[in-house]
Amino acid sequence: MTRLITGFVIILIGFNLTAxxxxxxxxxxxxxxxxxxxxxxxxxxxxxxxxxxxxLNKEFNPTFKKDANGMTTLDFTKYAAGLxxxxxTEDFINxxxxxxxxxxxxxxxxxxxxxxxxxxxxxxxxxxxxxANVYEWTKSMNPLDGAELIKLxxxxxxxxxxxxxxxxxxxxxxxxxxxxxxVTIIQFRTGWMINDLK
Numbered sequence: 001m002t003r004l005i006t007g008f009v010i011i012l013i014g015f016n017l018t019a020x021x022x023x024x025x026x027x028x029x030x031x032x033x034x035x036x037x038x039x040x041x042x043x044x045x046x047x048x049x050x051x052x053x054x055x056l057n058k059e060f061n062p063t064f065k066k067d068a069n070g071m072t073t074l075d076f077t078k079y080a081a082g083l084x085x086x087x088x089t090e091d092f093i094n095x096x097x098x099x100x101x102x103x104x105x106x107x108x109x110x111x112x113x114x115x116x117x118x119x120x121x122x123x124x125x126x127x128x129x130x131x132a133n134v135y136e137w138t139k140s141m142n143p144l145d146g147a148e149l150i151k152l153x154x155x156x157x158x159x160x161x162x163x164x165x166x167x168x169x170x171x172x173x174x175x176x177x178x179x180x181x182x183v184t185i186i187q188f189r190t191g192w193m194i195n196d197l198k
Contacts, residue, residue: 036192037149040183043086044147051143066112074104087193103129145169158187
């Protein structure tokens, strides 16, 4: 954690922290900046580790299960818990779960025993349940080693927008950058929380 914070404080000097087109460097405390860094980058480090250990589907992604009527549905328990762990808002979590509605609706017509016989990704694609075919939080089919926070903009007194870029580490340790995401963070009484990620 000390290494992460130290690196962030150095990077922070180069950030473009703005509100209404004017520099607002003094409006974002180092303490808030480090908390935001920890939430966003910490989430991607955890996500990358799940991929590396091949635990993503078991410990985070929605899982297929039998419902009370013997049909198939999705269980979002671990999915929601993983997002709450890194302070995503309940509104965001509900929006993400709602995005699986077509898959869930299609699954309700499939007996669970029949679903267990599915062997081909094409079968999941047909029912719009092939979400595990792409890494949801990077929109890529390639794993990542980590992410860096490269920009933090102050939108208003309670909202910030951050940009992170993804990387893989070459054998010689050189980082190879290949994608990015934009994160909206909102301040509540309890602190800063992630309310959007795209």
